[in-house]
Amino acid sequence: MDIAEVAKRSGVPASTLRFYEEKGLIKSVGRLGLRRVFEVNILERLALIALGQAAGFSLDEIAQMVGVNGNPNIDRELLAKKADELDSTIQKLIAMRDGLRHAAVCSAPSHMECPKFRRLLGLAASGAIKSGGLDQLTKRRRS
């Protein structure tokens, strides 16, 4: 496959593919003239990268997880750690989703005054306010 086909089938622009290759996130198997040639499995790798991004991981973190070389990482501890990180994110997002869903139908004057909304918010942000800061929620993105 040439870069245009990968772009078409993955939805990832060619410029981004070149950028990812430069970063070591993906690699082409060779060149035909000066054109890059990719294997079909590049598509799975791209899906994995997109997934990692949706999970809020930086490209560098993703590289760590999927391995800069060919195939996913061997560092089982890192993978487990990232899974746990992701799990706590998921809990927060679930609470937020429920908060949003409720807010969409709740008739309280201000959502902040609705006990249900506040409970969900508290659940999501548990531990964030007062002692410890919101850091837990945001440091992943900040770093």
Add this chain to the structure above:
Amino acid sequence: MDIAEVAKRSGVPASTLRFYEEKGLIKSVGRLGLRRVFEVNILERLALIALGQAAGFSLDEIAQMVGVNGNPNIDRELLAKKADELDSTIQKLIAMRDGLRHAAVCSAPSHMECPKFRRLLGLAASGAIKSGGLDQLTKRRRS
């Protein structure tokens, strides 16, 4: 509360608080001299913002949801839409979490060759490859 206390209790740097105020995401109730004064409920609002960010929403989107004015938005349709968006993100993250968890213990030579891993990945990226592109996964962030 002055800005330093808000910063301390929320974990959000003062510079960020000023930045958020400028963007209309938060507001101070007044000034004492030239110093901003915040109400205690600013902490909840900040938790909500942090939550929105963890969910991958941009500050502008968050402003739309929580309302640029004082309290959350009245646009129930928008809230429901965002909740659905969030829900599909959550499904992907769950699949990825499970994929990571499994990868951490799986002994297949390459995770891409492990059927279980591929199934989870496929689940997460369903529809992303081949027809439609990965766009669904990433456009939220790109916008």
Add this chain to the structure above:
DNA sequence: GTACCACCTCAAGTTGACTTGAGGTCAAGG
């Protein structure tokens, strides 16, 4: 009453993740 220091403003810098543009190259079709 004055010195200090935390807070202020406003402009510019930073980082991550890309995109855009200018100028060059080469495989394929005519």
Add this chain to the structure above:
DNA sequence: CCTTGACCTCAAGTCAACTTGAGGTGGTAC
């Protein structure tokens, strides 16, 4: 053969979300 267009490189630009810095201000403790 030779033109053409898709691909190449490399440098610079962009955007969101902040951070940093220089220079100013004013409650508060001494």
